[in-house]
Amino acid sequence: MRKIPPALLPLLFSLLILLGFYIGTYSSRGTSYSSNRIQKLDYLLQRVDELHLNPTGVDSLLEQAISELLHQLDPHSAYLNAEEVQRSRESVSGSFVGIGVEFNVLDDTVWVRSIIEGGPASKAGLRGGDALIAANGETLGTLENNEIIKRLKGQIGTEVPVDVYRPASSTIMPFTIIRGEVPIPSVDVSFHPNENTLFLRISRFSEPTFKEVQNALKKHKAENLSGIILDLRDNPGGLLHQAVDVASLFLAKDDSIVYVEDNRGKATWYINKKQGAYQRQSLVVLINEGSASASEILAGAIQDNDRGVIIGRRSFGKGLVQEEISLPDGSKVRLTTSRYFTPSGRVIQKPYDKGFEAYKNEIFDRIHGDDQQTIETPVYRTRNGRIVYGGGGVRPDIQQDRDSLSFAAHAFHLLGTIEALKSIQHFAAIHFDSIANYSPEMVWRSNDKELVLRLFPQAEYIPEEDVAQMGKYIKQQILSTVFGRRMMLPFVLRDDPFLQKSLRIMEHQESFDKLLSGNAIINQ
Known part of the structure; x- marks a missing residue:
């Protein structure tokens, strides 16, 4: 999205005021007064489009104005255009309609990095290492990534003819792929790093997440194991209720998981309604700077209930909850309406009083600096009396430094x-x-x-x-x-230092239990 010219900034501020009315109109019932607001905005935009000396791109101007308005409120209130709404919907639903390939574009060639198992491309006979030359007769290599994706996606059941170059035979072969539903797994991988432990990586919290986690635990007979490692690193979050449901698998009945407080101070508590099926196993949760939102809800609940050990680096610090407001053109506004707290009362949201740009850059400053500072940080207590810190993000029980170079x-x-x-x-x-x-x-x-x-x-x-x-x-x-x-x-x-540290800690059950009781520190 291009920057607004300085000469148009006064107009932008006028639009911001009007947009406050505009957004409010579509979150409440229409009135004649609301209609007048919309007409005023529409009239102004028409005049700008018709009369302004410099070409302005009114649609782009309007979208940027909305984004600027929302960023003034908080860093997570946001405007999504229709395309972004569709991508968000796919991420939350856990699937999309397409052909099911992951690709890189190198030297104007679309190389298939890997085929999604069970997807349409796999069924049609494509394989990793193939090059996608054209779709529907249109050359793909010169297009931007999002344009390539558009050509490959479409309505379920429709056909897309694809010309494929296969290096092993040095031939270009025609394929006809029938677009279908392609899953976006929440559980990236589940395996046994040793015979007594299960490792699960959860990459997002979408509609199928709880069911996927349940299935993985059953598949590996986790009830018979002594330890479980949940990897939430670089998990940006997603649906709150899915994080709550996953937490319920490991917590006791009546354990608190999270509470949400709205702008009037009204709190809604999420309490575990039944005994978790996996309370006996030692539990480790891995987090880092990319673990956010729903990931922090799960990690915070495990930590505050002294159910497991958190290993890694301080999480991102997103503790604001958004409500979506639909606009007539298919776009949406995500408006922050509440914030969440861990059971001990910690605010997970990191400060954002220095502005949007500083907020965005904070994570990079933290990655390259020392992140163990706890001076002037609010102190809270877990159920067993262990000290935990607020002030933004979940701080691990055991710090694991990043590799200087992976x-x-x-x-x-x-x-x-x-x-x-x-x-x-x-x-x-x-x-x-x-x-x-x-x-x-x-x-x-x-x-x-x-x-x-x-x-x-x-x-x-x-x-x-x-x-x-x-x-x-x-x-x-x-x-x-x-x-x-x-x-x-x-x-x-196998060589992941976070995983190796987890296994070493879980080897010593007595020390592991003492750490959670607040009476000992594990030899790392």
Whole structure:
């Protein structure tokens, strides 16, 4: 969205005042007075469009004015145009209508990074490493990502002809894909890092989340295990009631989960209505700066009830609740109407009194700085009397520093971003059939140095530890291309320092229990 020219700022402020009336009109019953407000705004916009010296793009001006108005209120009140509303609806529903591929655009070529299991593209015979040349006769590589997505999405049951280049055979093949419902899983991965523990990564809280978590717990017979690790890192949140339902699986009957307070001070409490089926297992919850909103509700409930140990880094700090107001053109306004508190009374929302830009940048400043400061931070007590801190976000019981450079970032730094990714994807595509004859385990155990030198002979003189990092990244990309992202994740996570710390802590049950009782600190 382009910036508003300085000369139009006085007009913007006038629009902001009128828009306050405009938005209010569609959140209440219409009156003749409301109609006059709308007519005034409409008339002003028409005159601007017809008479102003410089082309203004009135629609864009109006959308930006709405956004600016809402940002003056708080950082999470927001305007969504019709396209953004559709994307939001898909994210919340847990599915979308399309063909089911994840792709990268490299050198004006749309490369399929991985195929979504069970989706229309998979059923039609597409595979990772293919290149999408055209859809409905229109070349895709020169389009922006959102335009490519538009060409591939559509009405359920409709056909989209796609021309596909397959590197293994050096041929362009025509496919006809019938668009269908493609799931957006909430549980990215679930696996056993050891025989007594289940690891679950929850990437969002959408309509199917509770059911997906339940199914994963049943599939892995979690009732017979001694430990469960819930990974909420980089989970931006979603539906409050889904977070409440997931929390109920691990808490006792009548445990408090969260309470929401509106602008009149009226509080609504969410209390667990039945005994959780998984109260016996030791529980660890992983969080970081990307864990927000509903993720913080779940983590805060587990922490305040002394049900589990929180490991990681302080969460984002989004504790405001929005209500959606629909506008006539299909767009929506998300208006903050209340805030939520953890059971101990902590406000999770971080301060936003320095303005919208400072609020956006705070997370980057925190990532690159020291985030263990607790001076002048409100102190609260958990059920067992443990000290926890307010002031924004959920602070972990045990801090886990970020890697100074993850192996993915390390590999990119050493290999060169685009050229490295192109070489790896091309290698996986050329050798797709032979790689598919091996198990993912065998691919992951293949020799790092041999693989790196096969793709990048120039790496011969790179130190061994760097070669190992590069090898892991290459194998991660190969597994994702050939076997799919969900098959790849358990192997990548084996070396995750957050997971390794969780397993070490859970080995010592007595110390684990003492930490939650407030009587001991675990040897990390």
